[in-house]
Amino acid sequence: MKQQDFVLANEAQWLELETLLNAVERKPRQAKDYAALPSAYRHVCHHLALAKHRRYSLHLIDRLNRIVVGCHNLLYSDNARFRYRWLRFFMVDFPRALHRNRVYVRWATFLFCAPALVVGLLCFFNPDMVYSVMAGEQVRSLEAMYDPDARVLGRERESDTDLAMFGFYIYNNIGIAFREFAGGIFFGIGTLFFVIYNGIFLGAVFGHLTQMGYSSTLYPFVIGHGAFELTALVLAGAAGLKVGAALVDPGRLTRLAALRAASRDVVPIVLGATAMLLIAAFLEAFWSSKASLPIAVKVAVGFVFWIMVLGYLTFVGRHYRHGP
Amino acid sequence: MTIQTQVLVETPENIDLQAVPAGLVPRILAYSIDLIIKVIVQMVLAMVLFFMGLAGMGILLICYFLLEWFYPVFFEMFYGGQTPGKKQLGLVVVHDDLTPIAWGTSIIRNLLRAADSLPLFYFFGLFSMLLTKHFQRLGDLAAGTLVIYQQPEARARQLPEVDAHPPPAALDRDDQIAIIGFTHRHEQISGDRQQELADILAPMLPVEGRHRIAYLHGIGRWLLGGQ
Numbered sequence: 001m002k003q004q005d006f007v008l009a010n011e012a013q014w015l016e017l018e019t020l021l022n023a024v025e026r027k028p029r030q031a032k033d034y035a036a037l038p039s040a041y042r043h044v045c046h047h048l049a050l051a052k053h054r055r056y057s058l059h060l061i062d063r064l065n066r067i068v069v070g071c072h073n074l075l076y077s078d079n080a081r082f083r084y085r086w087l088r089f090f091m092v093d094f095p096r097a098l099h100r101n102r103v104y105v106r107w108a109t110f111l112f113c114a115p116a117l118v119v120g121l122l123c124f125f126n127p128d129m130v131y132s133v134m135a136g137e138q139v140r141s142l143e144a145m146y147d148p149d150a151r152v153l154g155r156e157r158e159s160d161t162d163l164a165m166f167g168f169y170i171y172n173n174i175g176i177a178f179r180e181f182a183g184g185i186f187f188g189i190g191t192l193f194f195v196i197y198n199g200i201f202l203g204a205v206f207g208h209l210t211q212m213g214y215s216s217t218l219y220p221f222v223i224g225h226g227a228f229e230l231t232a233l234v235l236a237g238a239a240g241l242k243v244g245a246a247l248v249d250p251g252r253l254t255r256l257a258a259l260r261a262a263s264r265d266v267v268p269i270v271l272g273a274t275a276m277l278l279i280a281a282f283l284e285a286f287w288s289s290k291a292s293l294p295i296a297v298k299v300a301v302g303f304v305f306w307i308m309v310l311g312y313l314t315f316v317g318r319h320y321r322h323g324p
Numbered sequence: 325m326t327i328q329t330q331v332l333v334e335t336p337e338n339i340d341l342q343a344v345p346a347g348l349v350p351r352i353l354a355y356s357i358d359l360i361i362k363v364i365v366q367m368v369l370a371m372v373l374f375f376m377g378l379a380g381m382g383i384l385l386i387c388y389f390l391l392e393w394f395y396p397v398f399f400e401m402f403y404g405g406q407t408p409g410k411k412q413l414g415l416v417v418v419h420d421d422l423t424p425i426a427w428g429t430s431i432i433r434n435l436l437r438a439a440d441s442l443p444l445f446y447f448f449g450l451f452s453m454l455l456t457k458h459f460q461r462l463g464d465l466a467a468g469t470l471v472i473y474q475q476p477e478a479r480a481r482q483l484p485e486v487d488a489h490p491p492p493a494a495l496d497r498d499d500q501i502a503i504i505g506f507t508h509r510h511e512q513i514s515g516d517r518q519q520e521l522a523d524i525l526a527p528m529l530p531v532e533g534r535h536r537i538a539y540l541h542g543i544g545r546w547l548l549g550g551q
Binding site: 065162185 | 335337338341378381382383384385386389392393404426429432436438439462465468497500501504508547
């Protein structure tokens with residue numbers, strides 16, 4: 001068959017597909033009825049193969065190739081037109097990813113808590129110890145922040161200060177979580193560093209301030225948002241550890257394939273941790289700083305938050321343990 | 325050894341898709357454009373929010389956070405895999421099987437910028453791009469993505485206005501392809517060069533001088549099926 005006859009015979013179908021592809025390109029969100037697409041796509045694939053085999057002109061092959069690529073992208077793209085995706089995420093995807101990777105969650109918890117505990121006790125029993133973890137300036141500003149006599153927390157903060165702190169917590173804490181995850185690509189070393197360092201730093205702050213006798217200001221302040229913040233940082237660390245572990249011990253895959261599989265596997269954990277840190281930032285800025293509330297209320301609510309978070313992480317999606 | 329950077333992917337329909345991954349220089353340029361845009365946006369935001377005091381500070385920090393981590397994710401998801409910088413350079417982010425990028429992979433490749441940008445000026449990212457076959461930085465490797473050149477928009481070409489007629493002798497397949505190519509490219513090749521090419525065939529053409537070009541075009545049309 002000569003090229004022009006071939007074009008004449010199939011032009012109508014190609015034009016139809018080209019119009020469709022143009023329409024989709026201009027308004028990708030407007031889903032149309034693509035029922036005829038798969039069979040039309042297979043036809044054009046066939047045409048392209050024929051055109052190549054019969055060595056039709058490059059121009060025609062280019063055109064068919066463009067139609068094929070367009071249809072291919074349409075057919076194989078990620079279909080996100082699904083309502084209540086967020087609900088599915090929190091009830092299925094996130095918990096499932098956690099239970100699937102519980103080994104790493106446990107390791108991250110250990111790597112965070114153990115240094116925190118050790119350094120915390122050291123700082124509690126040795127008042128000078130804190131200076132080997134952070135600079136004197138930082139220690140002084142921390143002491144000033146939580147000094148019960150200075151009553152910094154006793155003053156009702158302006159609401160615009162709350163908003164400023166909210167922004168700061170988002171920028172700072174979620175950034176740390178993302179770096180914990182990204183550090184996994186250096187065979188986990190970056191993640192190990194961040195998780196252990198955060199543990200040491202937190203331990204030092206708690207140990208030192210408790211030793212100073214500031215418990216009455218420190219614990220009511222941190223207990224509420226801590227439920228979300230500390231667990232989220234551990235979870236982001238778990239995601240990074242998984243990526244690192246995949247590179248160190250890829251099993252039967254190549255390192256590259258293992259890296260890919262691990263990264264895709266932990267995306268829900270990173271997103272879940274981000275959501276938790278958003279909640280934590282909100283609480284830290286607008287709830288924990290409310291000095292007008294009695295300490296008992298804050299501690300009680302804080303405990304409820306901890307039970308909620310740990311309960312959610314432990315029980316939701318538990319039955320996926322042995323599933324796919 | 326051949327140095328071939330082209331990516332070939334076979335689809336389930338047995339069709340080879342092909343793409344050319346973008347190298348270091350266009351990607352650095354695209355990144356620079358994005359960086360300039362981000363800096364300008366940050367400066368404008370800082371100037372506007374400066375007058376809102378501490379609350380403005382908070383909003384500013386949230387904006388910085390979003391710009392730093394999600395600027396590329398936003399454009400990759402909602403503008404067909406192209407940040408403004410990439411669009412300017414004609415680059416697109418796709419999966420390594422050439423399917424369009426999805427949320428999960430876009431997030432991986434952009435969060436891992438934190439690793440790529442270490443220790444300074446994207447050193448690890450650039451190093452990784454130089455070492456890998458398809459110029460992938462660490463984020464691309466982990467996400468399984470490529471940055472490729474956008475397929476250029478091919479415009480329909482007009483065939484020369486001549487009458488189709490059969491060749492004076494039987495032509496084998498390669499000769500036919502050469503003549504069809506010559507016919508298709510009549511607008512791209514200069515007149516003198518066309519004459520030169522046509523003169524190579526002088527012994528087998530029954531016409532002289534300038535007419536040889538038109539004669540060859542006629543054969544081309546005939547081979548394409550023209551009457």
